[in-house]
Amino acid sequence: MDSMGIDLLIVTDPANMFWLTGYDAWSFYVPQAVVIPVSGSPSWFGREMDANGARRTTTLPEQAIFGYPEALVQNPRAHPMTELARVIVAQGHGSGSIGVEKDSSFFSISSFERLAAAAPNASFKDASNLVNWARAVKSPREIEYMKCAGRIVEKMHVEILAKIRPGLRKNELIGAIYEAGLLGVDGKGGDYPAIVPMAPTGVDASAPHLTWDDRPIPPDSGTFFEIAGCYRRYHCPQSRTVYLGRPPDKYRTGEGIILEGIDRVLSFIRPGVTCEEVDNVWRRVLNKYGVQKESRSGYSIGAGYPPDWGEHTMSFRAGDQTQLVEGMAFHFIPALWFEDWGIEISESIVVTPSGCEILSHTPRKLFVK
Amino acid sequence: MDSMGIDLLIVTDPANMFWLTGYDAWSFYVPQAVVIPVSGSPSWFGREMDANGARRTTTLPEQAIFGYPEALVQNPRAHPMTELARVIVAQGHGSGSIGVEKDSSFFSISSFERLAAAAPNASFKDASNLVNWARAVKSPREIEYMKCAGRIVEKMHVEILAKIRPGLRKNELIGAIYEAGLLGVDGKGGDYPAIVPMAPTGVDASAPHLTWDDRPIPPDSGTFFEIAGCYRRYHCPQSRTVYLGRPPDKYRTGEGIILEGIDRVLSFIRPGVTCEEVDNVWRRVLNKYGVQKESRSGYSIGAGYPPDWGEHTMSFRAGDQTQLVEGMAFHFIPALWFEDWGIEISESIVVTPSGCEILSHTPRKLFVK
Numbered sequence: 001m002d003s004m005g006i007d008l009l010i011v012t013d014p015a016n017m018f019w020l021t022g023y024d025a026w027s028f029y030v031p032q033a034v035v036i037p038v039s040g041s042p043s044w045f046g047r048e049m050d051a052n053g054a055r056r057t058t059t060l061p062e063q064a065i066f067g068y069p070e071a072l073v074q075n076p077r078a079h080p081m082t083e084l085a086r087v088i089v090a091q092g093h094g095s096g097s098i099g100v101e102k103d104s105s106f107f108s109i110s111s112f113e114r115l116a117a118a119a120p121n122a123s124f125k126d127a128s129n130l131v132n133w134a135r136a137v138k139s140p141r142e143i144e145y146m147k148c149a150g151r152i153v154e155k156m157h158v159e160i161l162a163k164i165r166p167g168l169r170k171n172e173l174i175g176a177i178y179e180a181g182l183l184g185v186d187g188k189g190g191d192y193p194a195i196v197p198m199a200p201t202g203v204d205a206s207a208p209h210l211t212w213d214d215r216p217i218p219p220d221s222g223t224f225f226e227i228a229g230c231y232r233r234y235h236c237p238q239s240r241t242v243y244l245g246r247p248p249d250k251y252r253t254g255e256g257i258i259l260e261g262i263d264r265v266l267s268f269i270r271p272g273v274t275c276e277e278v279d280n281v282w283r284r285v286l287n288k289y290g291v292q293k294e295s296r297s298g299y300s301i302g303a304g305y306p307p308d309w310g311e312h313t314m315s316f317r318a319g320d321q322t323q324l325v326e327g328m329a330f331h332f333i334p335a336l337w338f339e340d341w342g343i344e345i346s347e348s349i350v351v352t353p354s355g356c357e358i359l360s361h362t363p364r365k366l367f368v369k
Numbered sequence: 370m371d372s373m374g375i376d377l378l379i380v381t382d383p384a385n386m387f388w389l390t391g392y393d394a395w396s397f398y399v400p401q402a403v404v405i406p407v408s409g410s411p412s413w414f415g416r417e418m419d420a421n422g423a424r425r426t427t428t429l430p431e432q433a434i435f436g437y438p439e440a441l442v443q444n445p446r447a448h449p450m451t452e453l454a455r456v457i458v459a460q461g462h463g464s465g466s467i468g469v470e471k472d473s474s475f476f477s478i479s480s481f482e483r484l485a486a487a488a489p490n491a492s493f494k495d496a497s498n499l500v501n502w503a504r505a506v507k508s509p510r511e512i513e514y515m516k517c518a519g520r521i522v523e524k525m526h527v528e529i530l531a532k533i534r535p536g537l538r539k540n541e542l543i544g545a546i547y548e549a550g551l552l553g554v555d556g557k558g559g560d561y562p563a564i565v566p567m568a569p570t571g572v573d574a575s576a577p578h579l580t581w582d583d584r585p586i587p588p589d590s591g592t593f594f595e596i597a598g599c600y601r602r603y604h605c606p607q608s609r610t611v612y613l614g615r616p617p618d619k620y621r622t623g624e625g626i627i628l629e630g631i632d633r634v635l636s637f638i639r640p641g642v643t644c645e646e647v648d649n650v651w652r653r654v655l656n657k658y659g660v661q662k663e664s665r666s667g668y669s670i671g672a673g674y675p676p677d678w679g680e681h682t683m684s685f686r687a688g689d690q691t692q693l694v695e696g697m698a699f700h701f702i703p704a705l706w707f708e709d710w711g712i713e714i715s716e717s718i719v720v721t722p723s724g725c726e727i728l729s730h731t732p733r734k735l736f737v738k
Contacts (some may be wrong), residue, residue, distance in 0.1 A: 024579075024580070025576065025578040025579050025580070026564055026565060026567060026578045026579075026580055026676070027578040028676055029474070029564075029676035029677040029679075048663065049576075049577050049578075049663075049664055049706060050576065050577070050578055052575045052576035052706070052708075053576035053577075053578055053579055055576075056572070056573055056575075056576050056579065057579070069663065070663040070664040070665065070686075071663070071686070071687075071688075073664075073665065073684075074668070074679070074681050074684060075684075075688075077688065100478075102477060102478035102479040102482070103477050103478075103479045104477065105398070105474045105475060105477065106474060106676070107477075107478065108471060108472050108473065108474065108476075108478075109469075109471035109472075109476065109477075109478055109481050109495075110471040110472045110495070110497065112478050113471070126479070128479065169558055170558070171551045171552065171553060171558025171559055171560075172551070172552055172558070174551050175547060175548040175549075175550075175551035175552050175559075176548065178544060178547035178548060178551065179544040179545065179547060179548045180544075181544075182540045182541070182543050182544035182547065183540065183541055183544050184540060184583060187583075188583060189538055189539070189540030189541070189581075189582070189583025190540055190544075190583075191540075191580075191581075192565045192580065195395055195398075196395060196561045198395060203425070204425055206421045206425075207394065207418075207419065207421035207422035207424075207425050208418050208419070208422075209394040209395045209396040209418075209419055209422055210393075210394050210395075210422055210425060210426070211393075211394070211395055211560075211561065212558075212560075213558070214553060214556075214557060214558025214559075294417065294418075294438065294439040294440070295418055295439040295442075296439065296442065299443075306675040306676060307395070307397055307398035307475070307675060308398040310398075310443070312443050315442075315443060315444075317439075317440075318440075319440075319444075319446070337418060337421070339421075
């Protein structure tokens, strides 16, 4: 904040609010924020009925919790951000330099316009991803939570393999995946992942982000499962693909390319290499086999809320010169989507002093049943 | 659009995109839109890797599907909305009047700034909720889907009552709720609700939007379950409260107030009455018992994506003069949250020619086990 010349930061990304204060509730569909002065203590601002949620999930003192009246909720004639501006002006920040997250899903254009109109002497700067970057290097406790999420996603894949069969309706399988994910491991219960299971079959698997339907899974078909375990909002995403029947050669070829890519990338990752260099290792494998693929091959992960478990900072792709540091965590997803099919096998990792460690230990292969 | 003087509408709310075109994928964490000219056909704009999702879930012709390059995803040096502006200008709308949804969770401030910068001759108008309002009156097919969601949420409550017991860890119960919700009814599989289960116990139930943890449910405690069935993106929310043991008088008193409120409101609702009048019926019950409660008592529902199954149009509250029309659907939620406990019993309804019909038939009472 100091180096950006910001006196006050208004944080609206729910994962950033959680990381800064512990606030954890499904209230991000109405305007809310954690507000941080460059010197001083953070405060929580949200709907009056959610103030008790802040009292229950954060250690903020009572005078740092501001609830706005219910009449302002989804009301075209009034807006919560007018009230936040009033609080900010009253605290002496009315002519300050205020950072806002212009990329946050839960800080709307209306919210910003109302805030700016009611604090006309303030100047606003885009502080998108300032907190996200602060989250990039994980603490030992955060890594412990992500490893717990990793054990949870292992169980979810075990459940998929146990249950999947031709004729099973996809929604029933998804129900079993949720149950395994929420049951958790070792007495540690599962939380909701920031993305629902993506589990497209056959031609649908040409599209990376379809979720599920209620049709029976056909024989002789491939389905990928892009899922995550989640523990206390920390994620371990991990994809696997299951083929029911004897896989066509293209699935075996795809499996070979991806496994070679994962082997090479995981043995390359270490502190000091750049995100672009990691991606290049994967590109060289793709080039060797003459496969075209544009999308990034990985991204930073950690705590998250819908719609995304990604941290929106580093990506494994051309141009990203960020150097890896011990404690950073990534989802490496060298997936292949073609015109009429797709295959995903992915791993989540944390950077260690001399390399990297995998967060989950599901067997790494194309599953065939 | 005509009466607002809009030549082109850029729709970014995923529920609106779905309602207009059928597009259904978990891709709203990157910029995307359905674009509609005032005369002409809609087109889909999104990430290149998601174009196959548009081909799989919509009937849009190939020339109406625009995929932007992967390099623009979460890249500080480039932005998808610059590309959308290019498409719009190329289509002759560069100096038009363009409607955007300034309240949409998935149309960020950055997106709007980039779009406006790359279409400098266009003028932009706030068309928030224009499509939401068009969704307010449901078709017979939509009502059929919501009734299916209603049967699904009935099963979810049956499962809760069957499974809940002192000592059961909350996360295990939530897993069972998900499994019941996804299994569906009558061969119709469940979809993911736009909000995860909210299931706070005891003092936590003073906060309406806490989700769950992995602690055992204690004996002699009340837990409310604010959940929804979901079928093909259509929702039927329904809350119930379960007390384990002999409920203290305050729970019985709360139950009585809420049941009286539901009885009175459901027998009052009919075409022609206003949202405010509906709320006043509930307020009179609250006043009779001397209970203070600020929050609105209901809101319009239908198709939805995270973070909300509400439609963001009508609310049952003071000042909302919208007249009810046959086919509108609402979640009436006369919940009571106090300093150290809370109780929820709610119903979703559709307005009929002469009154209203309940969408789900779970027994309406405080459950005691």
